[in-house]
Amino acid sequence: MMPKKTKFVIGSAFIVIAIGYLISMGISTTSQYFFTVDELMSQKVSYAGTGLKVKGNVVNGSIVRDSDNFLKINFSIEDKSSNLDVIYEGIIPDMFKDGQEVVVEGTLAKDGVFHANTLLTSCPSKYEAEKEAGKSHPGTLPNLDKYKDLNPKSTESLPKTKI
C-alpha cells in the first residue's frame, strides 16, 4: 500500500498534467499570428494562406462598397510605411470609418490581398488619444454625411414618435 500522501500527489499530478496538455494543445491548434501592417510586410517568411490578425489604420478614402452586395467592402489599412488591401464581407462595425484603427482577422491570399472574416474596431474608451489628435469638437453634431440624404420626403411621411 502506497503512503496516502504519495497517492494524492500522483492524483493531483495527473490532473495538473491533463490541464497542461489541454493548454498546450489549445495553443498549438488555435493560435494566430498578430502583426501590425508594417510587421507583416517586413517579415521574411510568407504567411500566405495562414490565419492572421493584422492591426492598422484605415487608409482615407479607401473604403469601397460592393454595389451588388451591401455587406461586402474593400479597403486598405496602413501603418507607418506599408499598407495592405483587405476584402471583408459581413456586418460593418458602427465605428468603422476612415482613419480608424482596426484589427482584421483572416487569411492572406497569394496575391497579397487579405480576406478578412472578422473586422474589429478598437473600442471608444480611448478618448484620450482622440483628444490629443484634436479630433473632437464638443457641442457639434456627429458627422452624418452618410445618413443625411436619407430621403427627407419619405421620412416625413413616416409616423414620428416624440421621445
Add this chain to the structure above:
Amino acid sequence: MNDIGEFILLVALATALYGVVSYVMAINGNRIDLYLSADKTPVIVWGCVVIASIALWRAFLTDDFSLQYVWAYSNRELDTFYKVSSFWGGQKGSLLFWTLILTTYMTVVYFQNRKKNIRVMPYAMTIMLLIVIFFLFLLNFSTNPFERIPLPPEDGRGLNPLLQNYWMVIHPPTLYLGYVGFTVPFAFAMAALISKNLDDGWIRLTRKWTLLAWFFLCMGNLFGASWAYVELGWGGYWAWDPVENAAFMPLLVATAFLHSIQIQEKKDMMKVWNMSLVLLTFVMTIFGTFITRSGLIQSVHTFDEATLGYYFLGFLGVIISICVTMIILRLPLLKSKNELDSFLSRESSFLFNNLVLLGIGFATFWGTIFPIISEAVRGVKITVGPPFYNQVNVPIGLVLLALIGIGPVIAWKRATWSNLKKNFLMPVAAALIAAAVLFPIVPLKERAEIFTYITFILCVFVMTCILKEFFKGALARREQHGGTFIGEVASLTWHNKRRYGGYIVHIGVVLIFAGIAGSQAYGVHDQRHLKIGESIKLRNYTITYEKLNAVEATSVKTRVIAQIGVYRDNQRVWTGRPEKEFYKGQNQPVSEVDVLSTIVEDVYLILADFREDESATIKVYINPMVSWLWTGGWVIAFGTMVCMWPDRLEQRRRLSRMKKQEALFAPAQE
C-alpha cells in the same frame, strides 16, 4: 470646491502615511499613545476621500468643465443619471471610485473589529492603509481627477454612447465592490502571517467579507455579460477578452478559496494552501487592474494611459514578493494536523475542485498573457482567441460541474461502497434517463455539440444530487415537525443557512452551465440586406422587415428605428424595433438591439445599416437558453444572501469562540 478636492487628497495621503508609521511604531515599541493616535487615521482618510468624491460629483452635476476629467466624460445635455455615473467612466475617476470603496470597506472593518479583535487590528489596518497609500499616490501624482483646463470650454465632450446604458450605473460599482472587497481578507491574512496568529481565526473573521466580495464580483461579471449582450450588438455575452478574463480569474481563485477553507475549519488541514489562495486572489485583482490599465494587452476596452501600467506592475511585484516571503517564513507555523484519508471522500473532492478551478484560472491566465510571452520568447506576437478558451476550459469545466454534484454529497473522510450507492444511485439513474431522452433530440455531430450533450446530462446529474439533499432533509423534518413539504424545505434552509445556501448557489451555477452550453452550441444567425417587405427565414422563424422610422431627435440624439415582424411557424409573435442612434458630440452611431427573450430562446435583432432607399441590413441571432444564464445569476444572488444572512446559531457559536479568539490574537512575540 475643486481646490478642496485636490487638497484633501493630499491630506488623505499624508494621514495614511502617518497612520502606517505610527501603527508600526506602536506595535514595535508597545506605545499605547501612538496606537491611540494611529487608530484615528483610517476614519480620517475615509472622510477625506469622501469629501474628494463629493467634490468630483459636484463638478459633474454643475457642469464644471474647467476640470479636464469632467470635460472629457460629460456635457450639458447628459442625463443627471449619467452625470453621476460618469464619475467612474474613465481612468482617473474610476481610481478615485476604487479608493472610495476601499476606504469605506476599511472604515467598516475598523468599526466592526476595533473592540473585538484589538490584537490583530493594528496589523490589518496597516496593510489596508498601505494599499490605500498606493492608490492615493496615483491619484495625487499620476492621474489627478482634479486636473484643470486653463481656459474652461463651453461644453464637455459627453459620455460615450456605449456607456449611456443603465448597466453603466450598475456594472462598474458592482464589479469594484467585488474587486476591492478582496482586500479585506488579504489584509487579515497578512496580519495573521505577520503576527504569527496562524490559527483559522483570520478565516472566521473574514469569511463573510470573502463571500460578500465573491458575490459582488460574480454579479459584476454577470452584469457585464448582460451589458455586452444588449449593448454591443454582436449577439454574445462573453468574448474571453483580456479585460473580461481579468475579472474572471480572481473569481475562480476566490471560489476555490471559499471551498477549501471549509476543509480547514472542519479538519484543520490545508493551511498553506488556503493562505496562498487568499493572497493569490488579491494578487489576481491587482493583476487584472494592471491588464486593464496598462494597455499592454490588446483588448476592446483598455484605458489609455500606459504609464499607469508601470505603477501597477511595480505594485504587483512588491505584493507578490512579500506574499511569497511571508509564506516561506511562516511555513513551520502553517503545518496541518491532519491529512487526507481517501480518494473517495469529501475532502479529496474539495481538493480536486480546487485544482480544477485553478486549472481554468491558469488556462485563462496563460491565454491572456500568451501574446507577451510569445513575443518575448520567439519574437512574434501570437494570440489566442475564444476557440482556445473554449477548447481548454470546456472539458475542465465539465469536471468541475461533475464535482459540484459529487462534492457536497460524498461522505467525509472515507466513503464506502454502500454509502456511494445510497447517495448516487438516483442521480446516476436520472442522468442516464436524460442521456437517453436527449440522444435523439440534440444534434451530435460537432465537438461542441457532443460537449453540450455531456453538459446537459451532467446538469441533470448535479441537479438531482442537490434536490435529493433538499428532499431528504425536508422529509426528515416533516417526520419531526409535521409541516408542509415546502414549509419544511424553507425551514431546513433557514436553520442551515451556510449549507443549503451553498446548494442554492450550486443550482444557479448549474443553470448557468446549461445556459452557456445551449446558447453556444445551438445558436444560429443570418444577415441580409433587405428591402421593405422582404424576409429572412431562420429555423422556424420568419423575420420580415416592415418599415423604417426616422424619429424626431431630442436635443442630443437622433434615432432611426426599423420595425420588424417576427413570425414563428407563420404566427406573428413579436414586433422587434432595433435602432441606430446618433449622439451629439460623438462621431459614431450606436446600434441598439432588440431582443425577444423566452425560456427556450432569444430572438435578437440588429439594425446593422440602412440606405437612402430605406433598404436595411438586418442581422438576426437565434440564441437558445440565454435566459437560463440570467436566471442562474439571480439564483446565485439569492443563495449567497442565504449564506450571508446573520444566523443566531452561528452567532452563538461565534460567542463561544470569542474567548478563544481573545487568546488567538494574543501576540505571539510578547
